Amino acid sequence: MRISNSFRGLTTSVALAAFTAASAPPVSFAVAATPNDGKPTAEACAALGFRPAADREERGRPGSGYAARPMLAPPPPPPPPAPPGASTETVVVTGQRKADAALYSSAPIGVVSAEAPTVDTERYPGSASNPIRRVADEPVSTFSIDVDTAGYANVRRFLNNGTLPPRDAVRVEELVNYFDYDYPLPTSRAQPFKPYVAVVPSPWSKDRQILHIGLQGYDLPRGEQPPLNLVLLVDTSGSMRSSDKLELAKKALNLLIDQLRPGDRVSVVAYAGSAGAVLEPTDGRSKLKVRCALEAL
Numbered sequence: 001m002r003i004s005n006s007f008r009g010l011t012t013s014v015a016l017a018a019f020t021a022a023s024a025p026p027v028s029f030a031v032a033a034t035p036n037d038g039k040p041t042a043e044a045c046a047a048l049g050f051r052p053a054a055d056r057e058e059r060g061r062p063g064s065g066y067a068a069r070p071m072l073a074p075p076p077p078p079p080p081p082a083p084p085g086a087s088t089e090t091v092v093v094t095g096q097r098k099a100d101a102a103l104y105s106s107a108p109i110g111v112v113s114a115e116a117p118t119v120d121t122e123r124y125p126g127s128a129s130n131p132i133r134r135v136a137d138e139p140v141s142t143f144s145i146d147v148d149t150a151g152y153a154n155v156r157r158f159l160n161n162g163t164l165p166p167r168d169a170v171r172v173e174e175l176v177n178y179f180d181y182d183y184p185l186p187t188s189r190a191q192p193f194k195p196y197v198a199v200v201p202s203p204w205s206k207d208r209q210i211l212h213i214g215l216q217g218y219d220l221p222r223g224e225q226p227p228l229n230l231v232l233l234v235d236t237s238g239s240m241r242s243s244d245k246l247e248l249a250k251k252a253l254n255l256l257i258d259q260l261r262p263g264d265r266v267s268v269v270a271y272a273g274s275a276g277a278v279l280e281p282t283d284g285r286s287k288l289k290v291r292c293a294l295e296a297l
Contacts, residue, residue, distance in 0.1 A: 037287040045292035121239075124168035152178035157244065183216035192218050227263035229281070230256075236297050237272035250294045257291060260284030268293045 038044060045051070133141075151174030158165035186194040196214035232253060240246040260266065261284050268279035268290070279293035 036285050036289075037291075040288065040291040040295045044288060045295060048289050048292050050292040050296045122166075122169075124166050126168050147177045148174045149178040151175055181214055183214045185216055186218040189218055194218075227261070227265070229265045231267045231269060232294075233269050233271060234278075234294075234297055235272050236270045236274045240273070246297065250297070253294055254291060257287050260287060260290075266290050268297075270297055 042051075135141075148171075151169070151171035154169055155165045155175070158169070181196075183196045184194060186192065194216050196212075196216065198212040200210050200212065202208035202210050234246075234249065234253075236246065240249075257266075264284035265281045266279070266284070267277070267281045270276060270278050274297075278296060279290060282289055282293075
């Protein structure tokens with residue numbers, strides 16, 4: 001019997017079934033009716049010392065550790081052009097001067113000129129498919145236990161936009177890992193992992209079978225889990241400004257905030273576009289304050 005090491009057949013079946021279903025609803029966060037939680041409105045956040053990012057001309061908030069960019073003096077005006085017939089001397093323009101000109105440009109930050117071409121920066125390095133291996137010749141196999149799921153959401157984005165994803169953007173293992181298979185949990189710490197194994201007929205060859213291996217780790221009951229001390233490091237560079245990047249990250253982090261317990265602590269740090277501490281360590285009872293810190297990014 002031959003076994004596909006990457007479970008590609010199983011993935012294809014699962015992915016096709018999922019894509020024929022309705023698209024997942026937009027991510028939203030539930031707000032608990034507690035005195036220290038609520039919707040991060042401009043008024044509520046202002047009372048906690050935060051201003052929404054859309055209301056700030058600069059990235060910084062004085063006194064919060066979220067440092068603002070320094071204001072630079074404009075460069076001197078260029079010299080007047082030489083009169084006709086006058087001798088001219090060679091002027092060497094360095095890369096530094098060009099960079100300075102870009103810094104002092106009068107164009108608003110984040111506004112793309114109509115003449116500027118659209119540049120597609122998405123790259124998907126090509127990778128070879130895992131070969132079929134005979135277990136009689138290679139009885140020992142290893143696989144990673146980490147879980148990546150971004151490939152499914154990325155493929156769904158292309159399909160929702162009415163285009164096919166690039167071939168190398170379809171990462172089979174990430175499509176498989178996107179779904180919760182509800183594998184049975186180990187019942188005690190003495191059994192840290194519990195395997196799930198199933199053999200199914202191959203959808204593309206009657207002479208082959210596919211081995212499905214699931215591995216479920218022991219999970220502490222919620223009441224026994226120690227307090228969390230989380231640091232959220234958020235990229236605020238210009239490349240994150242589209243709605244499917246920074247805004248989507250905020251929605252995902254709000255789902256995390258929903259689950260914070262009173263003993264948990266959270267800090268928020270921004271980097272790239274506006275580096276600095278946005279929120280000092282804050283306990284899980286102050287959920288609204290954490291939400292406002294995210295809205296200020």
